[in-house]
Amino acid sequence: MRLPGDSPPPHAEEPSAGRGLEARNASSPLLEARAVTRSFGGGGGWFGAARPALVAVDRVSFALRPGETLGIVGESGSGKSTLARMLVGLLQPSAGAVALDGETLDLGRSGDRRRLQRRVQMVFQDPASAMNPRKTVGASVEAPMIGLKGWDAARRKARVAELFTRVGLAPGHAGRHPHEFSGGQLQRIGVARALAAEPAIVVLDEPVSALDVSVQAQVLALLRELRDGSGLSLVFVSHDLAVVEALCDRVMVMRRGRVVEEGACRTVLAAPREEYTCELVDAARRLAA
């Protein structure tokens, strides 16, 4: 079903809206946004006239398949982060819904949020703010294993060591505190935490924007490895087209809360159809030239 003003037809085929078992074959969507909308503020003020609400995300729909890497691009204020936070249940949509394995979730209910978080985890933009300064980084990485998996201490410890190795850090570093790490190392620990509870999808909100080029390359190399080696699906939010192109299969261009264009990443960025995408690509090309 398509609403008027809904996102334009994607280059890829329409996701099946099937439910239940038959929806769980390889090509059916893992995670879907179904006309997700989120507005902030507004409503009746106590004094004076009601303020109009700001619609940060406006009827966005997409489907993410297993192993797929979806890039979300757009300028600042286009609603990328708001959308990302709804995909992991940190924010509730004002209208529309997020669906997992074909089933619509009610993110107002903690049970549904939990179901979502068992499958979908997140990596944040600012690695320094994403780690509790008073906890060891090992404890931060362990948290999802406690809260979502209920694993015992021995199993958690083994998994932390495995994850640290996987993101290129010595397992012994788990006992240190965040201030002992550089931004790039902290961001890799952030990735380790997102992987801790064995999710199927990781949503990354501008994970390399706070890092400088050389450190960014370290994190991108890790993400490429995850993409190729583990069948994980990634949702990668960024304003940097070159980074998105280096990592993603598909791209979705957002502007003022709406999807303006969606399709295979290389096709869209090499030959954009929409005027706004052209603008973005031109601006990025001019800088690179």
Next chain:
Amino acid sequence: MSVLARLLRQPFAVAGLALVLGFVALALAAPFLPLLDPNATEPANRLAAPGAAGHLLGTDQLGRDILARLIFGLRVSLAVGVAATLAAALVGGIIGLVAAFYGRWVDGALMRLVDVLMAFPYLLLALAVVAALGPGLTNAALAIAIVNVPFFARAVRGQALGIVRRDYVAAARLAGFSDLRILVSEVLPNVAPLLIVTAATTIGWMILETAGLSFLGLGAQPPQADLGSMLGDGRKVVAAAPHVAAAPGVVVFVLVVGLNLLGDGLRDALDPRMKGAETGVPQPATRVERGRAASGTLGHEASGALANSVLDVRALSTAFATPRGSFPAIRDVSFALRAGEALGIVGESGSGKSVTALSLARLAPTPPGTIVSGEVRIGGDDVLDLSLDALRRLRGDRIAYVFQDPLTTLNPLMRIDAQIVEAIRPGPGEGAKALRARARALMADVGLPDPGRIARAYPHELSGGQRQRVGVAMALANAPDVLIADEPTTALDATTQGRILELFARIRRERGAALIFVSHDVGVVAHLCDRIAVMYAGEIVEEGPARAVAERPLHPYAARLIACAPQLGQPDKPLAPIPGAPPAIDARPDGCAFAPRCDHAIDACRAGPIPLEDAGDDRRVRCIRWRELLGEAA
């Protein structure tokens, strides 16, 4: 350094600590000391003077031993003060945490309640509570605790509000933690220092307030002694026997002073800004101590003085004090700029780009920074020799800065036009009206849309790109010769970034200002600048015409830096990260600083300092193997 060590460095805090520990020891030891029964009356020996037989401090109007009453009274007052403080901290802390965590109506309701409590004069409120519950020490303590809850609630809420917005709290939610668990394991540990400080600085007052209630006869009931009731007893006979009131008065005074000294010391010790090796008042200009001259030898002469340069930097070195000594963050930085020329400085985080930029107008923070060698010549003057007054005139007039996010430098409470007007140095006889007109002209000049509306706006009402234009307008206010922009577009998306870069290009063309543009994005710098300087570990390792350096870097570090940036249109570019990390300023290797990470390093690279060598075509490079490597590549 630990909190205790930092506490012990403060003489007043140590004095406070000694006093408080002494009083606490006395109070704890009271039952074991050879004291008389504090409540035993001896009517025959009333109002004995201090020093009377068996009564060191004399007796009161019932003939009770004042020393015994004082020490037992101290015990009671301390216990009540501590209990009331703990109760207030617990309840206030919970209110503050819950209000900040749940926000919205929970916050509104709780804070309204706290405001109501705070609106009453505290003594009146305490009196009302005691009146309702009846007099007695427990009720007095309860009243004092209730009266102090708002202080704790407000302080904790303020701090917690900042913490609940942190991403690690969101991460804990995603980890499936319950609200209670998040509050206890993520938020509480981060507000605990504040809670401790608030408790330490209020406990003195709470003891005084409890004493006040006892003094009025609403706290400790006879015959029990606390410091307040003893003062009350003493007041009745103050004319005949002043010592009865004086003894508890002195103890209360000294105790409260001690507690407050300790509390203030603790607050300073827990302040993270006190952690540095060197503490002291920030100075208006970086300290210059060019004692060790002649450090500017390496590659300095290679840079040669440039004819008609507006800015000429020679062998500039700035050191920072660290707990392990003073180490240079930048060393031997030399470059020159002609009018209208643009130099891009690139390098990894911590390579010294910002320290270089800031040192030019002596803006690097002192403490801990010191400029230890070099010259910065602007139009003939050496900036490092200028008086503070001359330096102030120089900043803004001849050299001006644009920073990464002007939100941190703009005054949040001032309208945009007022801030721009403030940046303009008025010409002779130029009135407010003329200044405002100039501000408008500047705003139009930097391409702010609708200057009329934006002039009346506050900084938070503008977008990132608009704020950056305001920052540029302020920097241009006095038509500086040199404009220094430190990562002015890093926080912006590509579209906005492109527009701001166009603005910089236009300013150069039209105003002929020289530009120093700091960035870690080689692409951006090559796009905008005539020349590029690549910095590593505080040194310029390569310098030359922008296009040539970006397309054919000579230094292995510059080559790796360019290779690891993704490029639009090349999705399969390998993006080989540079292994390892740059050295900290106190762990810089001898010889080539890049050697530990360089694929081409040989023993000779580690042997000693590498000079910045002239490589022809107006290029310079700090690598002993650049010629060989160039041959290999060709």
